[in-house]
Amino acid sequence: MNDQAKKEILLDQIFSPRGVAVVGASSSQFFTFATMVLLSLKEAGFPNIYPVNPKYTEVHGLPCYPNLQSIPGEVDHVVVSIPAESALTLLDECAVKGVKSVHFFTAGFSESGYMEGAALEKAMLDKAKAGGFRIIGPNCIGLIVPKSRLGISLGTPMDAGPIAFLSQSGGHAQNLPSYTALRGLRFSKIVSYGNALDVDECELLKYFSQDPETEIIAAYIEGVKDGRRFFEALDEAASKKPVIIYKGGRTEAGKRAAHGHTASLTSSVAVFEGLIKQKKTIKVDDIEELIDVLVALRFVNPLPEGTGVGLIGAGGGPSVAASDEMEMAGLNVPRLSQAVQEQLKQSLPLAGSIFVNPIDTPNLTSPEAISETMRVLSKVPDIHMLFYHLGFHPISGWGHSRFSQPSFIESLIKTLKEVRQITSKPVVLALRPPMDLAGTKEFLAVQEALVEAEFPVFHSLRRGAQAMARAIAWNCVFR
């Protein structure tokens, strides 16, 4: 217990270092990981960056130091991208310098041939314990903490938000903030922990469950070393906050890849899934599903009390598809009473419309019709949310020409905001993106406006329906 408390304080210090040393940074044209971290810290405005490389006196405009000891300022965090055989010497330097955390990007420890893998790792851990610092990795991309200006790649969005992400994959950790920026997701802390030599998923789950800056926890996990500890950590986290888990390595080939990747002995999928189900977490099957559930949890507040959907959009085929997707995902598109259908007929054209729910109307150009339809639907007791779907026809004239008119976008957003004012039922959007540059600009403009207004935006009907169904199911069980 005491030990745990001490660890938690340490993790907190890891996330707000006073100075960062980047060992292995260089002026080479070729972007090594260390160089990318260096440039990323510069771009983010982190104040005390110290490149370390005996071959240079200056790297990308910053004074470069031959070793940690020669750095004049405080160094709390060290980013390491050097061959495995130099690891132990470097850790000795870290202890002397009094650092708090060392992140090893370097992979290939156990295959290096320099020392038996397990022995090397044990020696590293011993040095960390003796030196009073923590190790992140090896074989990972480490920390992204927007509030502290800590990033690892150029262009990463650095606004802070309420989502924490712990990831055994560096790629997923690196990509998530970029992939989700346009959907409006922002992060408190992202930790790629790789082989989990020291800092592991259990400690991170517990930490995030108490972190006041984190409201939602997402995790990518390939394998856990101690099932009982994981069970306890998950229990603690899931009792406090929504936890979304993407388990990599579900098939034989996937497990083989996970073992080669982070030396994870992935647990039995059935056991793992039973476990996370019991712990009231939300299971997803890929990174896109993870993002979609995050959008649902972040922007649908409160979550609906039921699964009834009022489905609105233009096009017969898309309306049929939308209905099928909703119901196959476990949502429900209730048939409207004759009385409600009559109300809708007041504001929609008879020809080319469907009134039964789904509502299909060629009047997509008329915010008044959309508004009136939503007002009517929002009063139907069986309907718990309004799902509005719109596609972008990149080349053809119809949808595209409308969305290229700023006035149309403005009035659409205004309408949706007004609907939000008059009902507690959430308005959910499925924007189907075009696969063409010509339409991308308009698509992004509409998405940006919707996201800025904090609407949940999904990129397909299926993905939106599945994410909403998962969030609602979690909410029902959780309460």
Place this chain on the structure above:
Amino acid sequence: MNDQAKKEILLDQIFSPRGVAVVGASSSQFFTFATMVLLSLKEAGFPNIYPVNPKYTEVHGLPCYPNLQSIPGEVDHVVVSIPAESALTLLDECAVKGVKSVHFFTAGFSESGYMEGAALEKAMLDKAKAGGFRIIGPNCIGLIVPKSRLGISLGTPMDAGPIAFLSQSGGHAQNLPSYTALRGLRFSKIVSYGNALDVDECELLKYFSQDPETEIIAAYIEGVKDGRRFFEALDEAASKKPVIIYKGGRTEAGKRAAHGHTASLTSSVAVFEGLIKQKKTIKVDDIEELIDVLVALRFVNPLPEGTGVGLIGAGGGPSVAASDEMEMAGLNVPRLSQAVQEQLKQSLPLAGSIFVNPIDTPNLTSPEAISETMRVLSKVPDIHMLFYHLGFHPISGWGHSRFSQPSFIESLIKTLKEVRQITSKPVVLALRPPMDLAGTKEFLAVQEALVEAEFPVFHSLRRGAQAMARAIAWNCVFR
């Protein structure tokens, strides 16, 4: 039999009209359907376009006629977008003019109140039979025939290709050529047949099965009126060519939407699915899946003889996900023998690589490494296809910076073409598109080069794996 033969001749004539009249076209700023068709025909270079509207003498630079009779040239096809109450009069004019086909965009016949729906439709059919012409629709967008320069919306790609699409939804018919242009798909004929008053799915299936310009048949169907006729038509088509069927209206809400859309009484899903399975067709569940299977059938020739995948890409997390997706879709990622793994280690770095299959290598920048890996894998008997996956990191420096170098793209394509030369095993690509303008340009450039070289390109691992699994399964059963 005689009647059938006559009908088929007629369909052929429908697809290459000498002149097209567009009834209801106007100079109004508001893009009506008729106006869009007119502009589309102009854009495509169709020679004899005749706007018909008594209110104008000229429409968009073309002489406009008050009625069909006053048109000086031959009119084979008439596009109609006028209220239902004028339909019968117009059909009388069509008979006098001696047209071959009339396409009714107009919806709302049965709800018009002008005449009982069924009675009106019967009267229309009678007039068509007496006048010796065919009716397409009502409630549809009609014909897209690139070879004949027949289109219905601006910007539709008008190169001809080997795919026919029959669609009960106008939206799907209109969008498919635009959605698929960048994936390299081109069409012989697209027919949106709506309520199927006259020309229906059965006749179209039979026609396309014998059409020398069509190699692959795709269909979107909400409901069929005569199960036995459909069964026979499908049997005939599927015995000659691959047939892909997307059945809309699979859930209660979807069926309700389909009924409101095309008055289809959608058949029992179980019965329908049993039927198309028995007839060796490929069933898909949405328009994206339909597109993906088309890409597989069009660009993987011949289809692999088995399900073994050699899986290549960069990133531990993505490799785990890739493996899971392949195996969950029914493909197989066989473990490589020690001997093959040793061969791979000759050309790939030890640190950060996975050799077991999947192959994960940070050497994505090296076409030599990719080439050598593919050469080794292509000789493994258990491996029937090579699946190469690459993601676009729109904002971060890694992937993006590589793909923005034309020389890298060039050498990548060259490498993949060389691999194709030395093995009969297909090279399949999963390009994961970025959700950001910054990366879209590079993504599209890479995709364009790959598609031009006739590689099958999918937009996610899951979608690629599912499409390949479906095409392979069909191929095995079909032979």
